[in-house]
Amino acid sequence: MHDVIIIGAGFSGLEAARRLAPGHDVVVLEARERAGGRVLSHSFANGDGTDLGGQWVGPGQDRLYGLIAEMGFATYPLWDEGDHLVKAGRLKRYRGTIPNLPIPVLLDLNNALSRFEKMARQLDPAAPWTHPKAHIWDRITVADFLRRHTLTARAREMFTIGIGAVFCAEPHELSLLHALFYARSGGSLDALLSVSGGAQQDRVHGGMGGLASALAASLGDCVRYGEPVQEIGWDKDSATVITSRQSWRAKRVVLAVPPSQALGIRFDPALPSNRDALWRRMPAGACIKCVAQYERPFWRERGLSGQAVGGNLAVRVTFDNTEKGKDAGLLLGFIEGEEARRWSQVPAATRREAVLEAFADFFGPEARSPIDYADKDWTSDPWTRGCYASILGPGVWTTLGKGLREAIGPIHVAGTETATYGFGYIEGALEAGARAAGEVAKALGR
Amino acid sequence: MHDVIIIGAGFSGLEAARRLAPGHDVVVLEARERAGGRVLSHSFANGDGTDLGGQWVGPGQDRLYGLIAEMGFATYPLWDEGDHLVKAGRLKRYRGTIPNLPIPVLLDLNNALSRFEKMARQLDPAAPWTHPKAHIWDRITVADFLRRHTLTARAREMFTIGIGAVFCAEPHELSLLHALFYARSGGSLDALLSVSGGAQQDRVHGGMGGLASALAASLGDCVRYGEPVQEIGWDKDSATVITSRQSWRAKRVVLAVPPSQALGIRFDPALPSNRDALWRRMPAGACIKCVAQYERPFWRERGLSGQAVGGNLAVRVTFDNTEKGKDAGLLLGFIEGEEARRWSQVPAATRREAVLEAFADFFGPEARSPIDYADKDWTSDPWTRGCYASILGPGVWTTLGKGLREAIGPIHVAGTETATYGFGYIEGALEAGARAAGEVAKALGR
Numbered sequence: 001m002h003d004v005i006i007i008g009a010g011f012s013g014l015e016a017a018r019r020l021a022p023g024h025d026v027v028v029l030e031a032r033e034r035a036g037g038r039v040l041s042h043s044f045a046n047g048d049g050t051d052l053g054g055q056w057v058g059p060g061q062d063r064l065y066g067l068i069a070e071m072g073f074a075t076y077p078l079w080d081e082g083d084h085l086v087k088a089g090r091l092k093r094y095r096g097t098i099p100n101l102p103i104p105v106l107l108d109l110n111n112a113l114s115r116f117e118k119m120a121r122q123l124d125p126a127a128p129w130t131h132p133k134a135h136i137w138d139r140i141t142v143a144d145f146l147r148r149h150t151l152t153a154r155a156r157e158m159f160t161i162g163i164g165a166v167f168c169a170e171p172h173e174l175s176l177l178h179a180l181f182y183a184r185s186g187g188s189l190d191a192l193l194s195v196s197g198g199a200q201q202d203r204v205h206g207g208m209g210g211l212a213s214a215l216a217a218s219l220g221d222c223v224r225y226g227e228p229v230q231e232i233g234w235d236k237d238s239a240t241v242i243t244s245r246q247s248w249r250a251k252r253v254v255l256a257v258p259p260s261q262a263l264g265i266r267f268d269p270a271l272p273s274n275r276d277a278l279w280r281r282m283p284a285g286a287c288i289k290c291v292a293q294y295e296r297p298f299w300r301e302r303g304l305s306g307q308a309v310g311g312n313l314a315v316r317v318t319f320d321n322t323e324k325g326k327d328a329g330l331l332l333g334f335i336e337g338e339e340a341r342r343w344s345q346v347p348a349a350t351r352r353e354a355v356l357e358a359f360a361d362f363f364g365p366e367a368r369s370p371i372d373y374a375d376k377d378w379t380s381d382p383w384t385r386g387c388y389a390s391i392l393g394p395g396v397w398t399t400l401g402k403g404l405r406e407a408i409g410p411i412h413v414a415g416t417e418t419a420t421y422g423f424g425y426i427e428g429a430l431e432a433g434a435r436a437a438g439e440v441a442k443a444l445g446r
Numbered sequence: 447m448h449d450v451i452i453i454g455a456g457f458s459g460l461e462a463a464r465r466l467a468p469g470h471d472v473v474v475l476e477a478r479e480r481a482g483g484r485v486l487s488h489s490f491a492n493g494d495g496t497d498l499g500g501q502w503v504g505p506g507q508d509r510l511y512g513l514i515a516e517m518g519f520a521t522y523p524l525w526d527e528g529d530h531l532v533k534a535g536r537l538k539r540y541r542g543t544i545p546n547l548p549i550p551v552l553l554d555l556n557n558a559l560s561r562f563e564k565m566a567r568q569l570d571p572a573a574p575w576t577h578p579k580a581h582i583w584d585r586i587t588v589a590d591f592l593r594r595h596t597l598t599a600r601a602r603e604m605f606t607i608g609i610g611a612v613f614c615a616e617p618h619e620l621s622l623l624h625a626l627f628y629a630r631s632g633g634s635l636d637a638l639l640s641v642s643g644g645a646q647q648d649r650v651h652g653g654m655g656g657l658a659s660a661l662a663a664s665l666g667d668c669v670r671y672g673e674p675v676q677e678i679g680w681d682k683d684s685a686t687v688i689t690s691r692q693s694w695r696a697k698r699v700v701l702a703v704p705p706s707q708a709l710g711i712r713f714d715p716a717l718p719s720n721r722d723a724l725w726r727r728m729p730a731g732a733c734i735k736c737v738a739q740y741e742r743p744f745w746r747e748r749g750l751s752g753q754a755v756g757g758n759l760a761v762r763v764t765f766d767n768t769e770k771g772k773d774a775g776l777l778l779g780f781i782e783g784e785e786a787r788r789w790s791q792v793p794a795a796t797r798r799e800a801v802l803e804a805f806a807d808f809f810g811p812e813a814r815s816p817i818d819y820a821d822k823d824w825t826s827d828p829w830t831r832g833c834y835a836s837i838l839g840p841g842v843w844t845t846l847g848k849g850l851r852e853a854i855g856p857i858h859v860a861g862t863e864t865a866t867y868g869f870g871y872i873e874g875a876l877e878a879g880a881r882a883a884g885e886v887a888k889a890l891g892r
Contacts, residue, residue, distance in 0.1 A: 139618040141840060143585055172585040172840040230676065230712075260726060263709055266676075270828035273790050277825060277832065280706060280729035338845050344719050379723060382716035386723065393839040394587060394618040399784050 002027050002250040004440050005241050007229050007265075010037020011426050012414040013256030014215045014223075015067075015433030020440060021219060027250070028219065029243060031228035031383050035216035037257075038384055039426065041209025042291070044372040048326050050291050052376035054388070054426050055208045055321075058194075058201035060187050061427035063434070068204060071214050075202040079320040080195045082300060085308035085362050088154055097194055099309065101154060108155035115149055117190065120183040126420040128181040129398045138398040142179045143172035161309055164336040165317045166192050168285025169391045173337075178392035185423040195307065195319075199425065205324065208426065228383075231266040234409045252440045256414040256433060260284060260385040267408075275408060278400040281393065282417065284386025286340035288377045290315065290333045290355045292370040297322045297329025299363045306331060306363075313358035314343055314351070331359050331367065344377050351375065389424030390417045405435070410443070412436040448473050448696040450886050451687050453675050453711075456483025457872050458860040459702030460661045460669075461513075461879030466886060467665060473696070474665065475689060477674035477707075477829050481662035484704075484830055485872065487655025488737070490818040494772050496737050498822035500834070500872050501654045501767075504640075504647035506633050507873035509880070514650055517660050521648040525766040526641045528749045531808050533756035534600055543640055545755065547600060554601035561595055563636065566629040572866040574627040575844045584844040588617035588625045607755055610782040611763045612638050614731025615837045619783075624838040631869040641753065641765075645871065651770065654872065674829075677712040680855045698889055700882045702860040702875075706730060706831040713854075721854060724846040727839065728863065730832025732786035734823045736761065736779045736801045738816040743768045743775025745809045752777060752809075759804035760789055760797070777805050777813065790823050797821065835870030836863045851881070856889070858882040 002025045006013045009030035017028050034040075040053035057064045057075060068075060086092050086099035094100035101109070123131050131137070142163055146156045163171050163179070166189070183189040191198045204211055216223050227243040232253060234240070241248045255262055259279040270276075297320060299306050306320025315333035322330045333355055335343050343351050352373050359367035378387035392401075405418045414436035419428025448471045452459045455476035463474050480486075486499035503510045503521060514521060532538050532545035540546035547555070569577050577583070588609055592602045609617050609625070612635070629635040637644045650657055662669050673689040678699060680686070687694045701708055705725040716722075743766060745752050752766025761779035768776045779801055781789050789797050798819050805813035824833035838847075851864045860882035865874025 139589055139616075141587065143840075144590060170585075170841055264712065266710065270826075273823065273825040273831075274787060276828075277729065277732065277787065280726075280831070283723065283726035286723065338841075341720060341723065341845050377719065379719040380716075382722075385719075385726070394589075395616055395784075399787050 001238070002248065003444055004252045004254060005029060005239070005248055005250040006254040006256055007241065008037060008256035008261070008415070009035040009216055009223055010256060010415070010429060011039065011212060012416060012429035012433040013254065014212065014219065015430045016254045016256060016414055016437040017219050017222065018215065019434055019437035021222065024444065026222050027248060028223040029227040029229055029241065029248065030223060030225050033225045035223065036209055036212035038378070038387055039208045039212045040376060041207050041213070042374045044293050044374065046328065046372065048293065048323060048328055049207050049210070050321060050323065050330055050374065051207045051209055052289050052291065052374060053209065055203055056200045057204065057426070058191070058199040059197060060191070061422060061425065063430040064427045067215070067430065068211060071211060071218070073211050073214070074205045076205060076324040077202055078195055078200055079297070079322055080305060082303045082305040084305050087308070087310035087362065088157060091362070097190070099158065101158070105152050105154040108150050108152045109158055112146065112149045112155060112159055113189065116145070116180070116183070117188050120180040120188065123181055123184045125181060125185045128177055128184070129401050134177055135398050137180060138175050138177035139394055140176050141172050141394055142174045142176055145176050146171055158310070161316055162189070162193055165334065167391055168287040168336045168340065168388060170337045173391060173393060175392050175394045175397060177397050181397065182423055185419065185421055185428070186425060200319065229265055231268065232411065233268045234411060236409055239410050251410065252443055253411045254414050254436045254440060255411055256436070258284060258384065258415055259390055259417060261383065272408065274400055274403050278396065278403060281396045281400065282390035284389060285391050286337055286344070286379045287387040288335040288340050288343055288351070288375055290335065290375040291321060291373070292331045292356060292359060292367070293372040294329040294331070294366070294370050296327060298366050304363065308362040311358065311361055313361055314339055314354040315358035318359065318362060328371065331363070333359060340377070340379060344379050407439060412439045447684070448694065449890055450698045450700060451475060451685070451694055451696040452700040452702055453687065454483060454702035454707070454861070455481040455662055455669055456702060456861070456875060457485065457658060458862060458875035458879040459700065460658065460665065461876045462700045462702060462860055462883040462886070463665050463668065464661065465880055465883035467668065470890065472668050473694060474669040475673040475675055475687065475694065476669060476671050479671045480659070481669065482655055482658035484824070484833055485654045485658045486822060487653050487659070488820045490739050490820065492774065492818065494739065494769060494774055495653050495656070496767060496769065496776055496820065497653045497655055498735050498737065498820060499655065501649055502646045503650065503872070504637070504645040505643060506637070507868060507871065509876040510873045513661070513876065514657060517657060517664070519657050519660070520651045522651060522770040523648055524641055524646055525743070525746070525768055526751060528746060528751040530751050531754035533754065533808065534603060537808070543636070545604065547604070551598050551600040554596050554598045555604055558592065558595045558601060558605055559635065562591070562626070562629070563634050566626040566634065569627055569630045571627060571631045574623055574630070575847050580623055581844050583626060584621050584623035585840055586622050587840055588620045588622055591622050592617055604756070607762055608635070608639055611780065613837055614733040614782045614786065614834055616783045619837060619839060621838050621840045621843060623843050627843065628869055631865065631867055631874070632871060646765065675711055677714065678857065679714045680857060682855055685856050697856065698886045699857045700860050700886060701857055702879060702882070704730060704830065704861055705836055705863060707829065718854065720846055720849050724842065724849060727842045727846065728836035730835060731837050732783055732790070732825045733833040734781040734786050734789055734797070734821055736781065736821040737767060737819070738777045738802060738805060738813070739818040740775040740777070740812070740816050742773060744812050750809065754808040757804065757807055759807055760785055760800040761804035764805065764808060774817065777809070779805060786823070786825060790825050853885060858885045
């Protein structure tokens with residue numbers, strides 16, 4: 001009989017374990033043979049590393065900055081110098097956060113953005129369903145919002161690319177209330193879309209995947225890999241957790257996996273109906289993260305930042321993901337939403353060509369000749385099934401959202417999808433892990 | 447090594463078994479200790495029966511009428527005489543299918559309904575995503591449609607009750623394309639809402655649950671109960687199906703369970719990402735079916751049909767569910783959508799009181815004193831998790847719907863959610879079972 005079994009060795013589970021391990025008998029059960037969950041390291045052929053999962057840390061994410069420092073890691077800013085590119089029709093250069101668009105489009109876009117931000121600011125991120133207009137905002141989609149509050153197709157298109165970059169989903173899939181909550185939970189939509197001063201500001205030396213591995217290693221052999229949980233039997237005092245290998249018992253459980261994975265576990269007694277219904281309405285967005293490695297960051301020589309947005313090819317958002325201190329240049333591109341569904345179905349080589357073609361469309365023909373390439377289709381990963389995080393369609397928050405963080409008997413619920421600050425981000429995973437650890441410590445009376 | 451393993455002994459799996467059993471070695475694996483799936487018999491204390499799951503058959507449902515006759519069962523019409531009641535403000539009587547509402551509301555409602563029907567008629571029920579406007583209709587919800595095409599709140603309210611009765615969901619949860627498809631798949635929205643001439647026309651002597659049991663019994667001991675499937679391992683030629691009791695092998699599998707249950711099975715190799723993403727976006731509606739038994743159908747004495755619609759209590763749709771040939775009168779009420787979520791959380795006795803209160807609101811104080819009562823909350827049933835069927839939100843059909851019926855290696859997919867005619871109905875379950883059986887027979891070359 002252990003004190004607590006934590007299911008999932010992503011940042012949320014690891015954070016819960018880190019807080020509970022002193023003074024408690026803790027076991028972490030991880031389905032995969034690695035830690036990190038939606039954070040994943042990749043090594044190129046030449047030995048350089050990159051992150052194929054979550055990788056950024058930015059202002060306001062104090063838990064993550066704290067953890068980075070505590071684990072002896074250091075951050076460096078994402079390359080953010082030079083001109084950005086926007087392709088809406090013709091390819092144009094711009095500086096700052098506002099793309100170079102015709103004045104009427106800019107005014108239209110700014111108007112919609114500031115209206116959105118103003119609404120988001122009013123929400124309580126711990127209980128978005130309590131806002132007086134929550135029921136109205138939860139009954140319409142972001143697409144409805146754009147139809148009502150934009151005048152130009154170009155502004156809708158740019159807003160839609162922003163939504164894609166933040167949610168890996170299309171505006172019509174998202175409850176407006178969820179989108180507002182998500183922005184509020186991350187500070188603001190502007191913060192979520194920004195590099196310097198925003199959620200894409202800093203990277204970690206050694207990679208976020210390296211940090212996850214180090215954190216798991218620091219917990220010693222209480223982290224057990226290759227233990228996919230199949231069943232949780234529970235009563236009010238304890239739980240039995242059955243994996244494909246063995247059976248474990250504990251007084252408390254922390255479920256630190258995304259809703260998609262929680263649905264794959266049989267509960268006995270069965271889950272309360274509203275929790276089951278909630279998780280069934282929390283599918284994740286679709287994202288393929290693509291990184292091409294070049295001999296050098298050639299775009300910098302032409303005064304480009306490596307950040308591009310728009311176009312109509314597979315990749316519509318790019319960053320200069322070059323690791324500080326390395327010679328090789330890295331271009332990072334995201335395939336998102338409906339495009340990710342499409343490109344998830346094609347052979348790897350074809351997808352690689354399509355990604356490089358999109359890079360070349362922004363940065364010129366040199367982009368067609370990388371020295372190495374890697375991508376990660378998170379929708380195909382059976383232990384994740386989509387990224388970055390769950391998206392909530394119309395009506396879910398106001399009917400079922402209240403139960404999101406409630407414990408089910410001795411089973412406490414963590415994971416970034418239960419965060420109030422940083423829902424969908426590593427920061428949120430840490431908050432949720434810490435909150436669940438607090439609940440467990442209190443329940444165990446220590 | 448069996449020829450085929452059928453997972454699920456609902457009407458879809460039973461129909462597949464019935465067609466394949468002659469000439470093939472068939473096993474049906476059912477998680478529960480009973481057949482029927484979303485069809486379920488209940489016996490009152492006095493021995494009378496009623497259906498707490500699917501119960502109706504109506505014009506156009508030729509497969510189901512055929513099966514009823516073949517199994518030696520008989521049908522009788524649902525009681526449809528006398529005045530219906532509508533409560534939108536005051537309680538009023540009416541006859542026919544159109545409630546007694548103020549003329550402007552009636553015109554408004556008829557206009558929205560006929561527009562909806564006209565759009566639905568244009569769809570190919572086998573491939574709704576191919577309509578030229580499918581992408582537009584799939585990006586808006588039924589709530590959007592109502593905002594655009596109704597002028598009065600009363601008409602929207604009545605349309606919303608109709609949507610609730612058909613989908614057990616709210617208009618903002620449903621892609622307009624899905625609602626149009628569903629109506630087309632069932633004939634028309636009018637047919638789905640109607641008693642005489644519609645989907646609620648006829649009942650079965652002995653209950654639909656009795657028919658399911660008889661069908662299962664006719665298949666003999668190839669139907670194995672208490673065998674919940676946990677895992678399916680597969681390659682192109684065969685599959686291994688692992689239940690909590692044992693392991694089974696077959697050349698082909700028919701998966702005849704709702705998407706919610708399919709998601710609880712581990713596949714090895716893992717499911718293709720687009721199928722996984724599709725099933726994750728097919729949660730079912732919420733429904734509690736409530737039946738009160740009275741000494742006699744007292745409402746008939748006052749010239750009432752027992753059919754009522756509207757009000758603002760737990761039950762907003764009722765029928766006279768009296769079994770032909772019995773003295774006792776049965777009132778049937780549905781708690782649907784958001785109301786079902788709410789009433790799923792309260793103790794059984796409280797819910798009973800609320801249901802009887804709603805019946806009394808329509809039919810007078812006598813409704814408060816039944817001789818017996820039963821209800822079934824389908825959202826709480828771990829082997830179903832919602833009724834009547836999956837609902838698809840915005841964007842699902844046009845991005846992921848194409849794969850709905852495709853076999854996954856040797857695993858063929860049935861269940862009413864894969865039907866072209868009668869999606870969500872027993873008729874659709876039969877169609878899908880027959881189609882999957884045909885695929886299997888062809889694959890086995892017999």
